[in-house]
Amino acid sequence: MRFKLILSFLLLTTCFIAFGQEKQPGKSDITVADKGLIKISVMYPYAEGKTFNMEYYETKHMPMVAGFLGSNLVKYTIEKGLSSGIPNQPLPFMAIGTFYVKSFSEYQAAIAPNRDAIRADFANYTNVIPVILVSEVVK
Amino acid sequence: MRFKLILSFLLLTTCFIAFGQEKQPGKSDITVADKGLIKISVMYPYAEGKTFNMEYYETKHMPMVAGFLGSNLVKYTIEKGLSSGIPNQPLPFMAIGTFYVKSFSEYQAAIAPNRDAIRADFANYTNVIPVILVSEVVK
Numbered sequence: 001m002r003f004k005l006i007l008s009f010l011l012l013t014t015c016f017i018a019f020g021q022e023k024q025p026g027k028s029d030i031t032v033a034d035k036g037l038i039k040i041s042v043m044y045p046y047a048e049g050k051t052f053n054m055e056y057y058e059t060k061h062m063p064m065v066a067g068f069l070g071s072n073l074v075k076y077t078i079e080k081g082l083s084s085g086i087p088n089q090p091l092p093f094m095a096i097g098t099f100y101v102k103s104f105s106e107y108q109a110a111i112a113p114n115r116d117a118i119r120a121d122f123a124n125y126t127n128v129i130p131v132i133l134v135s136e137v138v139k
Numbered sequence: 140m141r142f143k144l145i146l147s148f149l150l151l152t153t154c155f156i157a158f159g160q161e162k163q164p165g166k167s168d169i170t171v172a173d174k175g176l177i178k179i180s181v182m183y184p185y186a187e188g189k190t191f192n193m194e195y196y197e198t199k200h201m202p203m204v205a206g207f208l209g210s211n212l213v214k215y216t217i218e219k220g221l222s223s224g225i226p227n228q229p230l231p232f233m234a235i236g237t238f239y240v241k242s243f244s245e246y247q248a249a250i251a252p253n254r255d256a257i258r259a260d261f262a263n264y265t266n267v268i269p270v271i272l273v274s275e276v277v278k
Contacts (some may be wrong), residue, residue, distance in 0.1 A: 034216070040224055043231070058277060077173070078278040082243075085179055085271025092182070092272045104221075132224025133231045139197060139217040 034137045037074055040099045040107060041133045044126055046081060046091040053125040054080055054095060061121050062097050068114045072106040073099060094128070104134060173239065173276045176213055179246060180237045180272045183265055185220060185230040192264040193219055193234060200260050201236050207253045211245040212238060233267070243273060 044052055058078055066076050077100075081093045101107045111118070183191055197217055205215050216239075220232045240246045250257070 038221075039218055042224070054277065062278075076278075077276065079178055079274040080277050081272055081274045082177075083273045085181070085273050089271075092270050093274070096272075096274065131231050132228075133235075134221045134224045135218040135232070135235065136221055137216065138193065138219050139201075139215075 034074075034100065035139065037100045037102065037137045038104045038107070039133075039135045039137060040101065040104075041135065042097045043093045043131045043133065044095045044128050045131060046094045047128065050094065050128040051126060052094040052128070054078075056125040057095065057097065061125055064121065065097075065111075065114075065118055066099070068110050068118075069099065069101065069107065070110065072101045072103055072110065074102060075100050094126075100137070173213075174278065176239045176241065176276045177243045177246070178237050178239055178272075178274045178276060179243075180235055180274065182232045182270045182272065183220075183234045183267050184270060185233045186267065189233065189267040190265060191233040191267070193217075195264040196234065196236065200264055203260065204236075204250075204253075204257055205238070207249050207257075208238065208240065208246065209249065211240045211242055211249065213241065214239050233265075239276070 044050075062076060062078060066073055077098045079096050079098075081091050081095055084091055099107065183189075201215060201217060205212055216237045218235050218237075220230050220234055223230055238246070
């Protein structure tokens, strides 16, 4: 009888823990949690004769920069430009790499001492100068 | 005694359900699931005299377009341009709205019959012609 009571208590506790974890803001709320984050989008314009090595960018350059950002970095994404969404218009960007951070000033402080290393690495994957947009996630 | 047994069984079942839900591939895998998706990014360039009504865009325009896309639409995001990431450079874009879809051809098929309605709504929130990038999520 006492064993059953203890068992019931243990199961009940486990259930509370399990349900409690479900309700915690975590990865399941990642889309909602993006709201208010700062995006730094490094956009590589397309033009004739311009090149971009996606493999190097994905495996070397972006991980290097991400490594400088510490816990301020929430996530980073990479996209490959396919076409303009408007017929007969040139591709606007060959690639975009985006850092989602909590604080832009912390991002700047982390990048400043590493700027030369980051710029020196550009030549390893592209011959185009990127456009950089700092934006805020509205939704 | 029988009551305790039933109670234990019910609690156990509940626990399995609770834990089971946690392990299901769901929203928590959304970042991984983005890979391979097609992004249609509608980018509104900044220039002097150009305007953008974010409130209208967020509450009216984007929900309207999203409504045309059905189950092909995985999610959509909105960001507000803050500054250029390069000192002394002008803000590249005032705002960007992005649709993440499974199929670009399905997106085109869904937009085509609604293009006039979408374009007619532009004047309600901006006086700038957007640049549209179609890209693939690499990471």
